[in-house]
Ligand SMILES: NC(=O)C1=CN([C@@H]2O[C@H](COP(=O)(O)OP(=O)(O)OC[C@H]3O[C@@H](n4cnc5c(N)ncnc54)[C@H](O)[C@@H]3O)[C@@H](O)[C@H]2O)C=CC1
């Protein structure tokens with residue numbers, strides 16, 4: 001079974017659902033007719049319906065009845081209410097895919113009386129432009145075929161990797177939260193360009209394109225970032241002067257600390273439901 005044969009429902013049509021839908025529908029793996037959404041915020045629901053021409057379910061249980069794959073895309077603190085609401089309608093031949101940060105597959109399964117397959121995913125917002133980074137973990141009742149379906153879904157919006165569930169907090173701190181860190185760096189580099197006299201628009205685009213290009217070099221050449229860094233760096237030149245300043249500012253330790261703080265926070269948020 002592939003994704004093309006399945007109906008996919010999104011409970012919660014917020015920022016992440018929109019990002020996944022944008023990538024998924026432009027990948028041609030499914031069609032808007034095969035997608036359902038439900039959201040308690042009707043303005044939001046109608047915006048997403050209009051943007052993608054997808055179907056609107058009357059409510060969350062109606063969505064469950066119409067969907068082979070149900071993507072749980074509400075905030076973690078809302079998920080308990082949603083699971084309580086839909087538990088009686090979910091069948092074992094359906095697949096639950098949760099993108100809620102910090103909530104385990106065991107926690108989600110505990111709401112269902114039967115052995116409903118659950119896959120937990122940590123995606124990120126660049127899914128919106130087809131450049132998402134997602135990690136997936138299969139719950140106790142999910143088999144290889146369920147994992148394959150979910151990988152197909154998230155590979156359609158970027159790169160998706162199967163990991164053990166214990167790795168999810170690390171993924172959340174790294175690639176889940178990571179886009180925000182990258183935006184900070186892009187903004188700071190653009191500000192520096194403006195300070196040095198560049199027009200704002202050009203400074204921002206040069207900065208963003210530089211990050212995009214550097215990321216592609218790492219992914220496509222397969223070379224170690226240190227080797228690529230050395231290729232930019234002329235002896236006695238400009239780059240080594242900039243790198244020295246970054247090292248003096250302890251940029252590596254600061255970035256590592258930021259990711260570890262987010263990993264720690266993910267553990268704390270998840271501990272509430274364990
Ligand atoms: N924003 C991000 O970068 C990432 C978010 N996530 C996870 O994705 C999930 C969704 O996050 P966002 O899309 O950012 O949140 P959001 O707040 O943009 O979207 C959630 C949507 O759920 C709707 N909603 C609230 N209660 C509902 C209910 N009872 N039934 C149906 N819909 C309901 C809200 O009206 C809203 O439109 C969260 O669990 C978050 O942990 C995961 C990875 C990255």
Ligand SMILES: O=C(O)[C@@H]1CCC=N1
Pocket residue numbers: 101172176177
């Ligand atoms: O900030 C958060 O908690 C969520 C999870 C990863 C990205 N956004």
